[in-house]
Amino acid sequence: MDSQVGPYLNSKALCSPLGAARLCQLALGCAVISMVTHSAGYSGSQGVFCMAAWCFCFAVSVVVFFVDATRLYSCLPVSWDNLTVTCAAFATLLYVTASVVYPLFFVRSECPYEGCDVRNFRIAVTICSILATLAYGAEVALCRARPGQAVVGYMATVSGLLKVIQGFVACIIFGALANGSEYSRYAATIYCAVVYAFCFALTAVVVMMTVCGQTRAVRCMPFDRFVVVCTLLEVLLYLSASVVWPVFCFDSKYGSPWRRSPCTWGACPWDSKVVVAVFSFINFGLYVADLVYSQRLRFISSHVPTNLRM
Template structure:
């Protein structure tokens, strides 16, 4: 028996909609990894990314399910509700990306040289990956706080979930910057990189503080006000970067307004610059939505209720 007099195992980990969603995550993750390693296969950086995403999410789901079923999460110095919804949101994004990348690069209507069996396995992998996406998305929906609801778990709010998406989009931007974007050519584009890194650091700080239950007061102000101040700063910084980056990358005075014909597909600096520009605008929109949603949060410090 546990200290509260209940059973060691948590029946809700199995007999609940949330438990069913997590079991589906495990089943789809296991099926995808088994089929890819058995016959579907993967290659190149795209395939490695997909396999890494599936394996990471599967391992994360195993740990979450085990800790929830055995109630061992009560011994962790972390906010369990915030941690699980953060993991589910991040896994949803990873699965969405893998569910697009894998069929795009590996599924063809005609049979490859290895035969139609490989094609069929790859189609099955894509289907199971999509089902896994729905399973992780279902957990996010089940754990999400409703508007106007007084909540302890900040990460369950729309603002908290947007923080996960913002961090994921920032990682895409960093990947494009590292892929021959030539951002070092101008001080203005270096400034944009500093903006992306600073905003990512602030977002990660808010998430880490929430997971570690450090949500009472920050810099002599309530946590919810601290989040709003950070978000407003990030909106202003992304607004400047969303203007500066396209000017210094696509204006004829500094860069190229169109894709050079001699540029190799997949290894062209212009492509990386376009990705950075598009996702900069996307993150600007996400931070703006975050700022709007954060005004509606009625947040209760987890320290006061733990």
């Protein structure tokens, strides 16, 4: 017999600001996918990315809402609070990207050959995508740990959220590296690619340890100190890559400081090199901010969920 007192369904999954944010995510995500498949349409790699991002976020939101409403999270071998805020942060980044890419490639002021209805649907898709971004951002804000609060759910802290952004930026770097960046031309640029991959893997390990509730797996040091050590290593590695990559890509001795004119947009090695350089500096700044914040972080390991759901 189940000894838990109270209803089987979690009323807070509906009657709470967090529940309202998730319902908005479901409604807006359903609206976006329906309008795109009905009339707005999508094509090319940009359209496929946007559609994949919307479908992935919608599927994750459905699973999160269902599991939270039925209290099935108690059967999962994960830290539910860390998992949900990680998913919400990642979905926010995906929706932000899709909300920029879709109108940039598919929305025009004049009516396309399909008619003005298609243009209007695409505008509506963009608006709903932006609103869904705000809904996911609201979930992150509601779950974020407040200053002075005892930290149990690491992913709800600024440091944990920065880990998600760092991983997302690293994925952009990998995409640019694979898009004809010619990174295998020099040993130095290969070193930079290895740095990006190693730092991404190290960040993923920290996130997975937290989501799986294995924060006591590091026996030689506390988890918060382990995070600081990893972040400091990543800062140093990204600092070296942020210096080496521009030198070997844009110095006239090794590469080209200017974009050559007969170079197709979207398939130009110089463009990919610029993207890698820019986002390398962005991720370096994110790791520095993460390191600064981690100095004040004191993580409390506990087997008790961070939010007591009645």
